[in-house]
Amino acid sequence: MQNLSHPKIQLGHWPTPLEPLLRINEMHKGPELWVKRDDCSGLAFGGNKTRKLEYLLGDAQLKGATTLLTAGGLQSNHARQTAAAAARVGLGCELFLEHVEGVSEKDYNHSGNLLLDQLLGARLHRLPAGQDLDAAMALRAQTLDALGQVPYVMPVGGSNVIGSMGYVECGLELTQQIQRQQLSFDAIVLATGSAGTQAGLLAGLALAGIDIPVLGITVSRASSEQCEKVLTLLHQVQESLQQPELNADHVICFDQYYGSGYGDPTPAMIEAVRLAASLEGLLLDPVYSGKAFAGLLDLVRHGYFDTSERILFLHTGGAPGLFAYSECLSEH
Numbered sequence: 001m002q003n004l005s006h007p008k009i010q011l012g013h014w015p016t017p018l019e020p021l022l023r024i025n026e027m028h029k030g031p032e033l034w035v036k037r038d039d040c041s042g043l044a045f046g047g048n049k050t051r052k053l054e055y056l057l058g059d060a061q062l063k064g065a066t067t068l069l070t071a072g073g074l075q076s077n078h079a080r081q082t083a084a085a086a087a088r089v090g091l092g093c094e095l096f097l098e099h100v101e102g103v104s105e106k107d108y109n110h111s112g113n114l115l116l117d118q119l120l121g122a123r124l125h126r127l128p129a130g131q132d133l134d135a136a137m138a139l140r141a142q143t144l145d146a147l148g149q150v151p152y153v154m155p156v157g158g159s160n161v162i163g164s165m166g167y168v169e170c171g172l173e174l175t176q177q178i179q180r181q182q183l184s185f186d187a188i189v190l191a192t193g194s195a196g197t198q199a200g201l202l203a204g205l206a207l208a209g210i211d212i213p214v215l216g217i218t219v220s221r222a223s224s225e226q227c228e229k230v231l232t233l234l235h236q237v238q239e240s241l242q243q244p245e246l247n248a249d250h251v252i253c254f255d256q257y258y259g260s261g262y263g264d265p266t267p268a269m270i271e272a273v274r275l276a277a278s279l280e281g282l283l284l285d286p287v288y289s290g291k292a293f294a295g296l297l298d299l300v301r302h303g304y305f306d307t308s309e310r311i312l313f314l315h316t317g318g319a320p321g322l323f324a325y326s327e328c329l330s331e332h
Contacts, residue, residue: 006165007058011085012050013042018177023279031305039317044084047077047317048197051166052158053085059162065152067092067144071133073100077318078157080113083120093122096136100263101129112324157194164200164237171204185212186309191292191316192216192226192253199234206246216253217295219288220262223255257295263287265328268294285318286325
């Protein structure tokens with residue numbers, strides 16, 4: 001695998017499995033669906049952020065950091081994996097968690113990722129919806145600096161150029177798996193939010209010389225806005241890699257599956273979560289992978305893919321979030 005010339009530390013279990021969804025494929029008789037199991041990355045229930053954190057913590061250690069700061073929604077998967085990574089390497093961790101409006105689940109404020117954040121030893125700053133998380137982190141970083149600490153601030157989702165290198169590497173890893181298993185894929189479908197997973201994967205596949213469409217199912221914003229966000233980060237990543245830039249046609253997003261807003265449970269998500277669990281023993285999450293898989297199933301049902309094609313679903317993890325949504329996911 002190519003050296004990406006960025007420091008990193010080992011946090012995950014690689015490569016993650018690549019496997020067919022046998023029972024779901026038998027059920028829908030359409031394109032052949034496979035899954036890339038980044039939920040099996042191994043860091044505190046795993047997920048896609050582990051890849052990003054390997055590079056972010058490599059950079060943090062290079063800069064002598066003593067405390068990691070990052071932000072997200074109250075049930076942020078990135079926050080949970082950051083807390084786990086900090087515990088693994090012996091750094092402090094402070095999480096700036098924003099309340100999500102419209103979520104009425106009784107367990108949302110106590111269970112799921114929030115419980116794990118506390119078990120992992122992170123210091124939590126709970127903020128009302130709409131507050132400037134970056135400003136709150138910057139202010140806390142100034143305080144820590146004055147106390148003699150060395151704060152390292154990571155953006156929401158770990159989605160900057162450094163974090164995106166984790167998914168550049170995933171693109172290279174996937175290429176090796178495809179070659180080893182003598183496979184080909186006609187498209188890859190994933191959840192897209194803070195943009196680092198989709199941008200990094202596109203850059204990694206281009207670096208490997210493989211042209212597979214990467215379809216993002218948005219979790220919080222319109223497709224036009226998300227495409228612009230992904231394209232901007234993609235070009236920054238490719239500039240860092242001294243790689244020719246992909247054009248806007250390579251960035252594809254669908255925005256009809258996230259409901260009224262980020263974290264809003266939808267009937268299609270509930271159906272997708274139950275289907276994957278009951279047919280494949282595969283646990284999706286309510287905010288990202290559940291909605292992305294719901295989008296994939298809808299595209300299949302409406303004939304977006306040819307029945308002869310093979311489609312890969314990138315499972316970005318997030319299963320601890322299921323416990324925060326027990327009220328809507330329970331059949332009772």
